[in-house]
Each structure stands twice: as C-alpha cells, then as structure tokens.
Amino acid sequence: MMRRLAIIDDDTIFQFTTKVKIEKLNLADEIKIFGDGEQIFQYLNETILADLPSILLLDINMPIADGWDFLEMYESLDADKKENMKIYMLSSSINPVDVEKADAHPRITKYITKPIQDQVLQEILAF
Amino acid sequence: MYSINSKTELAKGSQFLRRLLESGKNKIDHKQDVIPPADTSEAAYYANIIQFIPHLIYGRDQNGVYTVVNQAFADFAGKKIHEIIGKTDKELMIFLNPDQIRMTDESLFEKKQKRFIPLEPFTESSGELYWFQTVKNPVYDEAGEVTEVLNISTDITKRVEMEQRLSQSEIRYRSIFENNYSGIIVIDKDLSIHTKNKAFDALMGEDHEASNDGDLKSYVNETDKRDLLDLLNGLSSRNYEFFDIDVQLTANDGRKIDTICFVRGLYDANLNFTEAVITFQDVTKVREQQKQLEESEERFRTIVENATEALLLLDFDQKKYVDANRSAETLFGYSREEFRNLSFGDLSPKGQANGESVVLGEDYMNRAISGERLVYEWEVRRKDGTKLICEVRLVKLPYPDRNIIRTSVVDITDRKRAERLLNNEKRKLQESNKELIDLNFKLGNQTKQLQEFAYIASHNLRSPAGNIRALLDFYQADPSEENLNFLLEKLDVVATDLMDTINDLAEVVKIKNEVSKEHTSIELQKVMEKVKDSLSEAIKNKNAVINYDFTGVEKIYGPKTYVESIFLNLTSNAIKYSKDDVPAIIDIVAEKTENHFCITVKDNGLGIDLKKHGSKLFGLRKTFHRDKDSRGVGLFITKAQVESLGGTIKVESEPNVGSSFMIEFPLSILEKKQ
Incomplete structure (x- = not known):
C-alpha cells in the first residue's frame, strides 16, 4: 500500500524542508504539497479514493482558505474518502485559543507546534 | 276662752x-x-x-x-x-x-x-x-x-287638703329622687348618710337592696372630707344654703370616681339646719377625656414648641400671623408678640427668583386654602434684614370657622451650599469616574491588544526561525556545494521575510507607544487630497472615482500620520480590491452622531465573504485574494491605529457587491486637548 501524505502550508521553505526530511526518514511514498485550504480541498474532491492521501499535515495560517476554512469544507467531502484520513494540525501559533480549538475539533487527530521534530514525524507518520 | x-x-x-x-x-x-x-x-x-x-x-x-x-x-x-x-x-x-x-x-x-x-x-x-x-x-x-x-x-x-297635697308632692319628689340617674344622698352634718338613691349605689357598685346607709366619709379621701366638712359648717350656719364641690369617690372595688357634688342644705321651720342633699354628677369620663385632651394638647404644644423647623400660624383672612414657635423666633429674629403684628409680606424680600413675593405668596396661600399641600423654596427676610433661602411648607389646618395656614419654614441656605458643593464634587467624581472607565476600557483593550500582539509576534517569528533551523538541518545532513547554494538562496528569502515581519511588528509597537505624542489639528479635506495624490497612479489605472464630503466636520485632533495612514489604507484597499470591469467608486462620509464621530469608506469592489473571513479580516498576515499584491498588514495596522485613538472599526461586505469600513471615534477627537 502506498503511503500517501499531503502537506498544506503556504510557507515554501517549510514545504521544502519538511518534504526533504520525510523523504530522508522514508516515512512516506508520496508527498503532495498544497499552498492553501482551497487547493487541497479541490484535490481531495477530484481524486479517486484509492489515490487519496491518508495523512494531512495542515497549517492554520494560510491565505484564501486557512486550516479552519478547510476543515469546514472538508465536511462536505464523501464519507468514504474521510474514513481513513488522519489530519494533523501544524502551527507555530501558541495562542491557547488555537490549541484548544484544535484539541476540541473531532476531525483533528493532533495539534503539533512548529518547528516539527523528527521524532514527532516518525510517531505520526507510522502508517 | x-x-x-x-x-x-x-x-x-x-x-x-x-x-x-x-x-x-x-x-x-x-x-x-x-x-x-x-x-x-x-x-x-x-x-x-x-x-x-x-x-x-x-x-x-x-x-x-x-x-x-x-x-x-x-x-x-x-x-x-x-x-x-x-x-x-x-x-x-x-x-x-x-x-x-x-x-x-x-x-x-x-x-x-x-x-x-x-x-x-x-x-x-x-x-x-x-x-x-x-x-x-x-x-x-x-x-x-x-x-x-x-x-x-x-x-x-284647708289644712287637710294642704297635707294631702304635700303628701302627694312628697311621693312625687321621692320618685324623682329614687329614679334619678344622678346619685343623690341625704346626709347630716357629720357626713353620715340618711338616705341614698339607687343611682348612688350603682355609682359606688353596691347592691341597693342590701346596702346600708353608710357614711360618706368612707367614700372620700382626707382632703375632700375636710373641704366637705368645712363647707357643711357654712351650710349649717346658713352662711349659704348650697354649694358645689369636686369630690373624688372611691368605690368599694377601688375605682376612683370623679364627681361634681351639688350640696343643698335643708332647714326646719326655725331655720335650723337639719340635713343636706347631695347630688353627684359622675365626671370621671369627662375628666379623663379632658385630661387626655390636655395631655395631647400639651404633647402637641411641646412638639410644636421644640420643633427644629420654624412654625407659624397664618390667619388667611386677616393675612396676619397668629402664632409662632421658638424656632420661628430664632429663624426670623422676631418675638412671638411681634409676629402677631406682622403680615405675610413682612417676612419676605420684595422679589423671589421667579417673581414678586406678594404675587407668588398670594397664589401659594390660595392653593393651600383649597387643600393643596405645598412645598417650595422661598427667600425670607429676617428682622435684621438678612436673607435666608428656606424650604416652606403650607398646610391648611382643620379649623371649622377660620382659615388658618400652618407655615413651616426650614433654613436650607447651608443645605443649598452643601448641595452645590456636593453637585460639584459629584460632577468631578463622575468626570474622574468616566475617565477611569475610559482608562480601564483602554487598559483592557491594550491588555487584549498586547496579548494578541504577543501571540502574533510569537507566531510570526517562530515560522522563520523554524525555517532557518530546518534549512540548516537540511544542509548539515548533506553539506554539498549545491545544497549550500540552495541554503543561502532560501536563507535570503527567510531573512527578508523575517525583516518584514519585524518591521511590521515594530510599526504596531510604535503606534501603541506614540499615539499620545502627536496631537495636532487635522483638516480632513487636506488629508484626502494627500491620499489622492499618493494614489494618483492607481486611481488612474482603475478609473477610480473618490467622493468625499467633510462639510459637517472639517477638523479633528490627533496624530496626523495615523489619520493619514487610516485614510490611505482604506482608500488604497478599496482601489486594490475593485472589480476589473467596473470603474471603482469610493464614497467617504464623515458624520457626527450623538456619541460618536463616524467615518465610512464604501466601495463597489470585490467584497469579502465575511462568514468565512470576518474574524480574520484585521489579523496580521491575513490575505483573502489570490494574485493581489497583499501582505496582510494594512488592515492590521489600520485597526491598531484606530484603536489607539479610542475608536473601533467594523466592516460590512458582500462578495461582488462591495465593502463598507465604518470607523467610530469618540467625540473627544473633535476637541483640542488641553
């Protein structure tokens, strides 16, 4: 089975360094990069179930549609597409409002503070 | 013979x-x-x-x-x-x-x-x-x-007939005696009772049938007994033939009965005293009532006399004062006797604050006579000519045949002075309280803003810091020349980004710190001219029309750079996010409402979906339009500037219709600070 992963973040350096790190640690077979919530939503909507990523690393602060916007749109996705999908919320925000909101959100598996540690990556990317 | x-x-x-x-x-x-x-x-x-x-x-x-x-x-x-x-x-x-x-x-x-x-x-x-x-x-x-x-x-x-008549008359008198409601007794000189009627026994609470004749001495106290015996002496020596005397009887059960006794002497043919008839009139109840009345009158008198308020009784028909209490003497400086020669006008100066004393007083008195209870402030004139501000109350007293008005007068000069002082203090207190509330509100706002700022700063600085770390990790893992070039290239981006972020944050810190430093008169017309000047290229490119009218409020006071920045930001946003196919029309209106000075910047541009973005509109690094040259800083700065001036900013918007940014400043922005 393909270990498919999506990184949703507008920070190009974060995109690049995280992708390199995951590849080096060999934690995924396929890594897709998206700049904002709208792009990933379109991709999930258009892609067949078999090709969908099973883990999303979702940033909060993004232009157009941020992490929260995406989560709202995500609700309209087909139920079987969502069934085996885990969403990790990534942010450098330590604002307790964000942390609490994320912890309370039923779709979010975990809230992770940036910068992301290798050990954390290994834990959450155990497919 | x-x-x-x-x-x-x-x-x-x-x-x-x-x-x-x-x-x-x-x-x-x-x-x-x-x-x-x-x-x-x-x-x-x-x-x-x-x-x-x-x-x-x-x-x-x-x-x-x-x-x-x-x-x-x-x-x-x-x-x-x-x-x-x-x-x-x-x-x-x-x-x-x-x-x-x-x-x-x-x-x-x-x-x-x-x-x-x-x-x-x-x-x-x-x-x-x-x-x-x-x-x-x-x-x-x-x-x-x-x-x-x-x-x-x-x-x-003739004698027989006379005797018969006499006998009949005796029966008649006997009957009157027996059936009289008043107690009647017949006594001799030493007070022993010969005869008594039913009413007397009833008065003394004795059984008429069973009671003995007895002795009046056993019913009266020592003093009354002595007086009674003295008077009876005069009666027996015919100095007089009748008298009356107040006697208190003590009944068998201990009751005290106040009576008035009418005593008449009886004499034989030789005018020698034989006995005396006493008629008792029970005045216990009358006396009690009288006593109560006297006590009540006394009490009332004491209350009136010792009242702290000056009390005057005015005979309405004669327009003269008929009585006054001690406080009235003190207040006005007239004696009670002097008051009796005074009329209403003598105690007032010619005029009151709201008219002539005589005219006003006449009106008040007429209203009091018709039953109204009046309370009003009145300036009075004392005997020595000095004036006092008083509170006067008029009440018509319930005399059946006279129109008497009770006038109560309380000197409120001190109270008025105290009231004035108190009002001043109150006003000052209210002012400082308002200032405190404002300050508190500002503090609360500032605390919130500071906290927000801390989170924002932390967030926006953590990202580039994390990126630097990640890039260095990447290079160290494979320190090739190729990767070094890549690292340097990326570090350049991060450094620029970091610099921008720090500058943005510094700008906000500056706003918060420097708001009170600059305070000048700002002509809004001139501000807009400057804005139009600096945006002239964009206006030309977009065919934008900017309407503004500041005839209502021409000038405000505050830091000029902020006000210019606020107008510039909102106007440039309106132009930047205008539709490509329609000329941008921007209306800027300033108006003064009851509590605020409001500025509205309205456009016919792209609009924003407030349901989605409303809460983030004024956040740092928030952008909502792809492909626009936006860094998500303008509205963040604008909001900070508006708030630093004590105002608030709101937005109404509809996608593809346009947006309205509404700023409310406190009215103090229209006043030059001391």
Missing part, C-alpha cells in the same frame, strides 16, 4: 254658757241676726263674742235636737239660728251623714266624757266634704246626768 278641767267646772261652764246664750237671746234678734245696740252687760259681751267666734259652736240634746248654735254654725248650715234651734239633723238636712254624727254624740251620753275628734268629715247637703276638728263636751244637769253635748268644731278642710 276657758278651760274645762273637771266635771264640776264643766257643769259650771255649761250652765254659764247656757245662761249666757239665754240672756243674750233677749238681746239678739235671732230673726234678723242683727247685733242689737250695745248691751253693756257682761253676759251680752260674751254672748257677742261667742256668736261671732269663727269656730262652729253647737249643742244637741239626747234626741239630737239642737239646743244652741252660734252664728258660725248657722252660716255653715246656710240657715238662720232660729231655724236650727229645736230641730234635729234629720229635719234640718244640714249633713248627709246625720246617723254618723248621732252615733258619736250617743257615745258621749253613755260615757259622759269629753272627746276630742281630730279629724271629722262633714258632708254638707251640697255634697261638699269638709274636715273638722271637734271638741265634744258633755253638759250635765244638777243630778250629774248628761243632758246635752256642746260641740266646738274647727274647720280644718
């Missing part, structure tokens, strides 16, 4: 009388009953006396035949003397009860004794009843036998 003491003397007397009458017969013409010319003989003299004595003198023999009568008897019988002599009662028909008369005579013939009949009824032939007192004397012959009865009768009819 003569006394009959013994049989012998009686016989002698009787014979003398006979001889007398017989001798007189010759001299007296019985037929004519005329007194003959003077007969100087002793017999004729006595005969005359007997003839005309007012008592009835008549004799009858054993057969009831009249042997001798005098003129008085003849007159009583209504006949002549000679018509009577030699006849019996039955023949004469003088009396209707001859048998009874005869029976009385007969007893004398038998018993041969003189008889006194104290009350003898004679019913005259006319039917009239007479009462007589009769002395019946037997007349003896030589042998000592009774030959006739000589009667001397006195008419006592």
Whole structure:
C-alpha cells in the first residue's frame, strides 16, 4: 500500500524542508504539497479514493482558505474518502485559543507546534 | 276662752254658757241676726263674742235636737239660728251623714266624757266634704246626768287638703329622687348618710337592696372630707344654703370616681339646719377625656414648641400671623408678640427668583386654602434684614370657622451650599469616574491588544526561525556545494521575510507607544487630497472615482500620520480590491452622531465573504485574494491605529457587491486637548 501524505502550508521553505526530511526518514511514498485550504480541498474532491492521501499535515495560517476554512469544507467531502484520513494540525501559533480549538475539533487527530521534530514525524507518520 | 278641767267646772261652764246664750237671746234678734245696740252687760259681751267666734259652736240634746248654735254654725248650715234651734239633723238636712254624727254624740251620753275628734268629715247637703276638728263636751244637769253635748268644731278642710297635697308632692319628689340617674344622698352634718338613691349605689357598685346607709366619709379621701366638712359648717350656719364641690369617690372595688357634688342644705321651720342633699354628677369620663385632651394638647404644644423647623400660624383672612414657635423666633429674629403684628409680606424680600413675593405668596396661600399641600423654596427676610433661602411648607389646618395656614419654614441656605458643593464634587467624581472607565476600557483593550500582539509576534517569528533551523538541518545532513547554494538562496528569502515581519511588528509597537505624542489639528479635506495624490497612479489605472464630503466636520485632533495612514489604507484597499470591469467608486462620509464621530469608506469592489473571513479580516498576515499584491498588514495596522485613538472599526461586505469600513471615534477627537 502506498503511503500517501499531503502537506498544506503556504510557507515554501517549510514545504521544502519538511518534504526533504520525510523523504530522508522514508516515512512516506508520496508527498503532495498544497499552498492553501482551497487547493487541497479541490484535490481531495477530484481524486479517486484509492489515490487519496491518508495523512494531512495542515497549517492554520494560510491565505484564501486557512486550516479552519478547510476543515469546514472538508465536511462536505464523501464519507468514504474521510474514513481513513488522519489530519494533523501544524502551527507555530501558541495562542491557547488555537490549541484548544484544535484539541476540541473531532476531525483533528493532533495539534503539533512548529518547528516539527523528527521524532514527532516518525510517531505520526507510522502508517 | 276657758278651760274645762273637771266635771264640776264643766257643769259650771255649761250652765254659764247656757245662761249666757239665754240672756243674750233677749238681746239678739235671732230673726234678723242683727247685733242689737250695745248691751253693756257682761253676759251680752260674751254672748257677742261667742256668736261671732269663727269656730262652729253647737249643742244637741239626747234626741239630737239642737239646743244652741252660734252664728258660725248657722252660716255653715246656710240657715238662720232660729231655724236650727229645736230641730234635729234629720229635719234640718244640714249633713248627709246625720246617723254618723248621732252615733258619736250617743257615745258621749253613755260615757259622759269629753272627746276630742281630730279629724271629722262633714258632708254638707251640697255634697261638699269638709274636715273638722271637734271638741265634744258633755253638759250635765244638777243630778250629774248628761243632758246635752256642746260641740266646738274647727274647720280644718284647708289644712287637710294642704297635707294631702304635700303628701302627694312628697311621693312625687321621692320618685324623682329614687329614679334619678344622678346619685343623690341625704346626709347630716357629720357626713353620715340618711338616705341614698339607687343611682348612688350603682355609682359606688353596691347592691341597693342590701346596702346600708353608710357614711360618706368612707367614700372620700382626707382632703375632700375636710373641704366637705368645712363647707357643711357654712351650710349649717346658713352662711349659704348650697354649694358645689369636686369630690373624688372611691368605690368599694377601688375605682376612683370623679364627681361634681351639688350640696343643698335643708332647714326646719326655725331655720335650723337639719340635713343636706347631695347630688353627684359622675365626671370621671369627662375628666379623663379632658385630661387626655390636655395631655395631647400639651404633647402637641411641646412638639410644636421644640420643633427644629420654624412654625407659624397664618390667619388667611386677616393675612396676619397668629402664632409662632421658638424656632420661628430664632429663624426670623422676631418675638412671638411681634409676629402677631406682622403680615405675610413682612417676612419676605420684595422679589423671589421667579417673581414678586406678594404675587407668588398670594397664589401659594390660595392653593393651600383649597387643600393643596405645598412645598417650595422661598427667600425670607429676617428682622435684621438678612436673607435666608428656606424650604416652606403650607398646610391648611382643620379649623371649622377660620382659615388658618400652618407655615413651616426650614433654613436650607447651608443645605443649598452643601448641595452645590456636593453637585460639584459629584460632577468631578463622575468626570474622574468616566475617565477611569475610559482608562480601564483602554487598559483592557491594550491588555487584549498586547496579548494578541504577543501571540502574533510569537507566531510570526517562530515560522522563520523554524525555517532557518530546518534549512540548516537540511544542509548539515548533506553539506554539498549545491545544497549550500540552495541554503543561502532560501536563507535570503527567510531573512527578508523575517525583516518584514519585524518591521511590521515594530510599526504596531510604535503606534501603541506614540499615539499620545502627536496631537495636532487635522483638516480632513487636506488629508484626502494627500491620499489622492499618493494614489494618483492607481486611481488612474482603475478609473477610480473618490467622493468625499467633510462639510459637517472639517477638523479633528490627533496624530496626523495615523489619520493619514487610516485614510490611505482604506482608500488604497478599496482601489486594490475593485472589480476589473467596473470603474471603482469610493464614497467617504464623515458624520457626527450623538456619541460618536463616524467615518465610512464604501466601495463597489470585490467584497469579502465575511462568514468565512470576518474574524480574520484585521489579523496580521491575513490575505483573502489570490494574485493581489497583499501582505496582510494594512488592515492590521489600520485597526491598531484606530484603536489607539479610542475608536473601533467594523466592516460590512458582500462578495461582488462591495465593502463598507465604518470607523467610530469618540467625540473627544473633535476637541483640542488641553
């Protein structure tokens, strides 16, 4: 089975360094990069179930549609597409409002503070 | 005339009388009953006396035949003397009860004794009843036998009738006495009670049937007893015949009964004091009521007299003061007597704050008389001419036949001064309180802003820091030349980004710190001209039309750079996010409302979906339009600037229709700070 992963973040350096790190640690077979919530939503909507990523690393602060916007749109996705999908919320925000909101959100598996540690990556990317 | 003491003397007397009458017969013409010319003989003299004595003198023999009568008897019988002599009662028909008369005579013939009949009824032939007192004397012959009865009768009819009347009157008085509601007793000089009526016993709570006459001494106290005895002495010596006195009686059950006693002396025929009649009038209730009334009056008087407020009674009809209390004397400086000569106008200066004293006062008094209770402020004039501000209350008093107004006057000069001071203090306090609230609000806002700022700063600095770390990790993992070039290239981006972020944050910090430093008069018209100037290229490119009108409020006060920045940001946003196919129309309106000075910047541009983005619109690094040259800093700065000036900013927007940014400043922005 393909270990498919999506990184949703507008920070190009974060995109690049995280992708390199995951590849080096060999934690995924396929890594897709998206700049904002709208792009990933379109991709999930258009892609067949078999090709969908099973883990999303979702940033909060993004232009157009941020992490929260995406989560709202995500609700309209087909139920079987969502069934085996885990969403990790990534942010450098330590604002307790964000942390609490994320912890309370039923779709979010975990809230992770940036910068992301290798050990954390290994834990959450155990497919 | 003569006394009959013994049989012998009686016989002698009787014979003398006979001889007398017989001798007189010759001299007296019985037929004519005329007194003959003077007969100087002793017999004729006595005969005359007997003839005309007012008592009835008549004799009858054993057969009831009249042997001798005098003129008085003849007159009583209504006949002549000679018509009577030699006849019996039955023949004469003088009396209707001859048998009874005869029976009385007969007893004398038998018993041969003189008889006194104290009350003898004679019913005259006319039917009239007479009462007589009769002395019946037997007349003896030589042998000592009774030959006739000589009667001397006195008419006592009038006396009997009088006695009867007296008796009836006594019954009547007795009845009045017994049934009187007032207690009545009859006492003697030493206060022992002879008689008392039911009402007296009822008053003393005693059983009338069972009670003894008793002694008035046991009902009265020592003082009353002494007074009563003294007065009774005067009564018994007839210095006076009646008096009245207040006496407190003590009933058997201990009740105290206040009475007024009317005492009248009774005297016998010789005017000697016999007893006294006392009528008691129970005045206990009356006294109690009177006492209560007096006490209540006294209490009321004390209250009025000691009242701290000045009280004056004004006779409305005479427009004169009739009474005043002590406080009134103190307040006005007039004595009570002086008040009585004062009228209403004398206690007021000519004018009051709202008109002439006399006119206003007249109106107030008329209203008080019609029942209104008035309270008003009034300037009064004291005797020494000084004036006081007072609170006056008028109430009409319930006198039945006079129009009396109670005027209460309280000096409120001090109160007014205190009120003024208090109001000043209150105003100051309210002002400083308002300042405190404002300050608190600002502080609260600032704390919130600071916290937000800390999160934002932390977030925005963590990202580039994390990126630097990640890039270095990447290079260290594979330190090739190629990767070094890549690292440097990327570090350049991160450094620029970091620099921008730090600059943005520094800008906000500057806004928060420097807001109070610059405070100048800002002409809005000029501000907009400057804005248009700096945006001239964009305006030309977009065919933008900017309408603004500041005729309502031309000037505001504050830091000029902020105000310019706010207008510039909002205007440039409106141009930047305008539609490509339609000329941008931007309306800028300034208006003053009750509590705020408002500026609205309205465009017909792309609009924003506020449901999605509303909460993030003014956040740092928030952008909502792809492909626009936006860093997500403008509105963040604008909001910070507006808030630093004590204002708020709101937005209304609809995608593809346009947006309105509304700023509300406190009105203080229109005033130059001291």
